[in-house]
Amino acid sequence: MxxxxxxxxxxxxxxxxxNSLFFVLVSVLQPIIFASIAFFMVxxxxxxxxxxxxxxxxxxxxxxxxxxxxxxxxxxWQRWQGTLELLVGAPPPFVxxxxxxxxxxxxxxxxxxxxxxxWGRIFFGSSLDFAHPVxxxxxxxxxxxxxxxxxxxxxxxxxxYRHANAFSNLLEYPVxxxxxxxxxxxxxxxxxxxxxxxxxxxWGMRAIxxxxxxxxxxxxxxxxxxxxxVYVVLGSIALRNFExxxxxxxxxxxx
Amino acid sequence: MTTTARVFFVGGVISxxxxxxxxxxxxxxxxxxxxxxFQILFFTYLGRYAGSQDDSxxxxxxxxxxxAMSGIYGMTMGIANERQYGTLQPLLGTPANRLAxxxxxxxxxxxxxxxxxxxxxxxAWLFLDFSPAAGSIPSLVVAVLVTTCSCVALGMLIGSxxxxxxxxxxxxxxxxxxxxxxxxxxIANDELPGWLGAIxxxxxxxxxxxxxxxxxxxxxxxxxxxxxxxxxxxGLAYATAAYALFRVFEAEGRRRASLETY
Numbered sequence: 001m002x003x004x005x006x007x008x009x010x011x012x013x014x015x016x017x018x019n020s021l022f023f024v025l026v027s028v029l030q031p032i033i034f035a036s037i038a039f040f041m042v043x044x045x046x047x048x049x050x051x052x053x054x055x056x057x058x059x060x061x062x063x064x065x066x067x068x069x070x071x072x073x074x075x076x077w078q079r080w081q082g083t084l085e086l087l088v089g090a091p092p093p094f095v096x097x098x099x100x101x102x103x104x105x106x107x108x109x110x111x112x113x114x115x116x117x118x119w120g121r122i123f124f125g126s127s128l129d130f131a132h133p134v135x136x137x138x139x140x141x142x143x144x145x146x147x148x149x150x151x152x153x154x155x156x157x158x159x160x161y162r163h164a165n166a167f168s169n170l171l172e173y174p175v176x177x178x179x180x181x182x183x184x185x186x187x188x189x190x191x192x193x194x195x196x197x198x199x200x201x202x203w204g205m206r207a208i209x210x211x212x213x214x215x216x217x218x219x220x221x222x223x224x225x226x227x228x229x230v231y232v233v234l235g236s237i238a239l240r241n242f243e244x245x246x247x248x249x250x251x252x253x254x255x
Numbered sequence: 256m257t258t259t260a261r262v263f264f265v266g267g268v269i270s271x272x273x274x275x276x277x278x279x280x281x282x283x284x285x286x287x288x289x290x291x292x293f294q295i296l297f298f299t300y301l302g303r304y305a306g307s308q309d310d311s312x313x314x315x316x317x318x319x320x321x322x323a324m325s326g327i328y329g330m331t332m333g334i335a336n337e338r339q340y341g342t343l344q345p346l347l348g349t350p351a352n353r354l355a356x357x358x359x360x361x362x363x364x365x366x367x368x369x370x371x372x373x374x375x376x377x378x379a380w381l382f383l384d385f386s387p388a389a390g391s392i393p394s395l396v397v398a399v400l401v402t403t404c405s406c407v408a409l410g411m412l413i414g415s416x417x418x419x420x421x422x423x424x425x426x427x428x429x430x431x432x433x434x435x436x437x438x439x440x441x442i443a444n445d446e447l448p449g450w451l452g453a454i455x456x457x458x459x460x461x462x463x464x465x466x467x468x469x470x471x472x473x474x475x476x477x478x479x480x481x482x483x484x485x486x487x488x489x490g491l492a493y494a495t496a497a498y499a500l501f502r503v504f505e506a507e508g509r510r511r512a513s514l515e516t517y
Binding site: 021022025029030033034036037038040041042044045046047166167169170172173174176177182183184187188 | 281282285286289290293294296297300301302303304305306307308422424425428429432433435436441442443446447
């Protein structure tokens, strides 16, 4: 039942998202533009050996953007569409209904990684030689899943904020920056380090780069997955609280 | 105050207040100040990593480009939202001067863009040790003013297209992000492939940013006046095209009864 619910929900939302021009922009065009900017910048700075590094980073930026905009406003969107009461009233726990949606938004980010890798290969001559393909094959879905779980946490907390979309705008660049997707953390102030440790994209990016460039990705993969579990637990608690308050105050459908 | 002036000023302010959720201070801060703040930090640190240019290059480029957030998105919403919210027919049913209706909407976004840009420079001064010579600041203000006006003109054009197009915000987003690539914001225009550089030179922002960088480097305003005049002329061309499209779409909408048809 739960597996079927997850699978059908994930597929349904993924199909819906791929029909949205906004998500095509966020998950394909925007990462390509940012990848191009970074490619030109590193080439201009004579760091052309880092093109694959940049392509992977720009791809994961797209995963984060898709998760942020897709999951951050997930509950609000259901509200606006008038489907929130149906989802909350359905027999399965609300978290089991919402998780496929947030994982679907992160999954959409796979387009970003593919797009930036191919863009880098075709137009900038970036190599596509991965040192540990097996580790990469594990690191990528783990990162996507844990970002989807982070999306659940975003969805369950952003619902408290009436203008969640504006908050999503605010969080795009800072997370790109503090998780070291393009800029190495060593260039940032020391206090950024602890913030980056609690964000799954940090470990996902490290795992993907270790797999691509020849490190040992398994510890980062484990950390990324562990953080994903923590996000689900926290998200479930926040969702239960949201559901209880919405029922008590009869505010479930109020926008 | 004459009727036309009232439509220009009061209409513009009401449109700004009505069409934006930014009346809420929290939302304004996150969208119009928070996002530019982190954009400037992100690209400056990326520039340090890439080693392609010094900090000042990225600070000036991005602090001037963030004015386009108000110019592009703001103006697009200011015009195209009339159709989306169902207020276009009553608006165009009035006998008010069309040029005053149209251009009045630009004024709040120009002021807003200048404010956001100034905030960006302030942030750079606070966090990134950006300190241009005090004497260069008035000239920099002129460069920001001209550049913001031309960005607003581009926003007018996209907004006018939004009177006919189904999803104009896709276009607005795409243009905003492409400006980061082709307008010399983070990559010098002459380092881009020729065709990309040529596109950039036809868009607002490119010449204004180049002027801004020269001013910060100590060049007097008189020496960059050519760049600023070019920037202003580009803006004027976009504004003219935008107004012409606005009138064409208004006439077409009346003729085909399709003002608010999607």
